[in-house]
Amino acid sequence: MKKLILLALATATLRADDVALIELRFEDGVKRNVAIELREKDAPATVANFKKLADDGYYNGCAIHRAIPGRIVQTGDPLSKKSSRDKVGTGGPGYTLPAEIRAKHTKGAVAAARLGDKVNPQRRSNGSQFYICLAPQSQLDGQYTVFGNVIQGLDVLDLISEKPTDTNDYPIERIVVRHIKIIPREKLPAPAVATKPGAVPPGQGQRPFWRRLWPW
Numbered sequence: 001m002k003k004l005i006l007l008a009l010a011t012a013t014l015r016a017d018d019v020a021l022i023e024l025r026f027e028d029g030v031k032r033n034v035a036i037e038l039r040e041k042d043a044p045a046t047v048a049n050f051k052k053l054a055d056d057g058y059y060n061g062c063a064i065h066r067a068i069p070g071r072i073v074q075t076g077d078p079l080s081k082k083s084s085r086d087k088v089g090t091g092g093p094g095y096t097l098p099a100e101i102r103a104k105h106t107k108g109a110v111a112a113a114r115l116g117d118k119v120n121p122q123r124r125s126n127g128s129q130f131y132i133c134l135a136p137q138s139q140l141d142g143q144y145t146v147f148g149n150v151i152q153g154l155d156v157l158d159l160i161s162e163k164p165t166d167t168n169d170y171p172i173e174r175i176v177v178r179h180i181k182i183i184p185r186e187k188l189p190a191p192a193v194a195t196k197p198g199a200v201p202p203g204q205g206q207r208p209f210w211r212r213l214w215p216w
Contacts, residue, residue: 019185020054020148023178024064024156031178034132034153035188036110043100043147046112046125050147053128054180058093064175065089066131066168067161072215074113074131075177085170089129096124103146105137110148113215131215134158140215152191 020036038047053059061081065088066074079091097112099122105111110132112125125145132150133140134157150157163171 018051018182019151019188020050021181021183021188022059022153023180024160025176025178027173027175032153032156033189033191034156035151035191036148037151037185038148039103039146042103043112043145046097046100046145046147049097049127050130051182053093054182057179058128059177059180062177063088063171064160064177065170067163067165067171068169069161070134070158071137071161072131072133073157073160074129074215076113076126076129078128085166085168088170089168092129093127095127096120097127097145099123099125100145100147101142105133105140105144105146106149107133107136108150108154109133109137109146110150111140111144111146111215114144132157134161137215144215152188 018038020038022034022036024032024034026032038050040047058078059076062075062077063080064073064075065077065080066072077088077091078093080088096114101123103109110130113129113131114120114123114125117123123143123145130147134154160171160175163173163175165171
């Protein structure tokens with residue numbers, strides 16, 4: 001794992017101006033993009049790992065598995081690719097990352113999820129799950145690794161956060177990451193005008209699962 005991060009860091013150095021372009025797909029087939037600038041200086045190992053997973057297609061098919069209106073959306077759990085929701089929120093690539101806690105949780109901040117302090121006193125980040133702040137979340141500053149910031153598509157994420165959810169804040173409508181592409185900033189396409197995808201009737205809830213990776 002150490003060699004993988006060092007290699008990815010070397011690659012990231014050559015791609016410091018890259019951005020992550022996330023294509024999301026709604027159940028009705030509508031596709032929307034979210035663009036994230038990656039904060040190499042604040043969280044070099046976390047950014048390097050994110051780029052590696054994106055390039056490998058690791059995020060393809062992951063669902064938005066947590067959404068709180070006006071606060072956050074979260075994705076990156078490989079377990080969310082399956083139909084069962086029983087343990088979604090607990091998955092990852094099988095490793096964690098060292099804490100790189102420097103940047104603040106401003107509006108649009110992108111941060112790595114992790115297990116709580118009682119079982120994770122070093123505040124190591126999950127290897128793949130991340131959340132996006134839809135408003136400033138100063139109460140989270142100094143606790144989680146912020147490694148990016150949304151520069152396009154925050155309105156799309158706001159829309160997702162308003163979707164009906166089950167008892168674990170998991171949207172009833174299945175909204176998935178179609179892919180994440182790491183591209184040079186100058187090749188970032190102009191943002192599309194968002195239209196609200198059709199609402200989905202709420203479904204049955206489920207019992208909470210205490211070991212989910214939540215930012216609070």
